[in-house]
Amino acid sequence: MDFSIDQLNAVEKEMQSELQKIFKTANISCSSEATESALMKLNKNPLVKFVNSLLHLVEKNVELCKSAAGTIDQLKTEKIADQKLLIEIQKGQINSVQETVKSEMKSWADVVKKNTSQAHRIGKPLTEKSIKQAVRTVNEEKRRSKNLMIYGFKEADREDVYEIKKKMKDIIESTGVIPAPRIYEASRIGTKEQGKNRPIKIELESASKVDSILMQARNLKDFTDYEHVYLGPDRTKEDQLEHKKLVAEMKKMISRDPSKHYFIRQRKICTADKTTAMGVV
Structure with a gap:
């Protein structure tokens, strides 16, 4: 017999019903009044019927208890297996964290x-x-490597963080990075000026997420809403000046030989064939 709470409740209900019949026939109100003298007043035929019904219910209850015990044993076995699996997963996570720490410390060093x-x-x-x-x-x-800068996105008179995050998620997905990584922070940078769109800085979970987005940022030009939007890393003032010089130099190289595709990567001007270029300027 398969165990279920409904079956157990049904047996209990049947047993209570039979007991109430005995109480009524013996003219008593509860089990404490079911003395030997009170039960002796019952006629033989109804008493035999009551005893037979109760025996049947006891047997059914015993079978249910056995089934319940088997179910509990199975649940205990599954629980132990789950705990062992959880321990193995935690060990794996600890090992992963240790390797990450070693790698990060080496990189930092x-x-x-x-x-x-x-x-x-x-x-x-x-x-x-x-x-x-x-x-x-x-x-x-390390901190800046997790940040992504968005330039040229139209600034509304009133914006909240939730609205900015939603719009930035749409921009990221438009580059082809789907689903967009979680955006932890998002805000406009600088002093608000009439007729100007301040850049937006967003913080992502890792530098690798930023890199993957920047690698596909050139796809934004295919969207009318984002044709004037461009993405870049979060640079220091010194890096911005250096990047500005690189851009100026790159423009000269383009004017001298426009047949190539030029882009800046890792603070260097790189070139590639226009038909195969996948870089980000």
């Missing part, structure tokens, strides 16, 4: 080494101050 090595090459002494500056640079680059 490499950047610090690079900054301090540059200082050493140009004759600057390696001091506590220069090391702290290198650490700050690493942290700043």
Whole structure:
């Protein structure tokens, strides 16, 4: 017999019904009044009938209890299996975190080494101050690497964070990155001026998400609503000046040889055949 709560409730209801019949026939109101003398007043035929019904219900209840015990054992086995699986998953996650930490620490150490090595090459002494500056640079680059800048998007008179996030999600998906990654923060940057659209800075979950979006940012030109919108990384003021110089140099290269596709990647001007170029300017 398969166990279910409904079956158990049904057996209990039947048993209560039979007991009420016995109480009524013996002219008593509850089980505490069902003494030997009270039951002896019952005629043999109805008493046999009541006993037979109760025996049948007891047997049914025993079968249900056995089935319930089997179900509980099965649930315990499944629960133990689930706990073992959860432990294995947690072990895997811990190992993954450990590997990530090792990788990030190596990357962080490499950047610090690079900054301090540059200082050493140009004759600057390696001091506590220069090391702290290198650490700050690493942290700043790490933070900015998760940010994406959106330029040229029309600014409304009144905007809220929810509305900006929704619009930025539409822009990201228009590049071909679907589904769009979660946007943690989104805000306009700079002082509001009449007739100008301030850039929007959004924070994503990782630098790799930013890179994947920038790699496909050129697809925005295929959408009328976004033909004047362009995307870029979150650059420092120094990086902005450097990038501005690179753009000016790239424009000169385009004028000299427009047959190539030019784009800036990793602070360098790169070229590719126009029919196969997939870069982002």
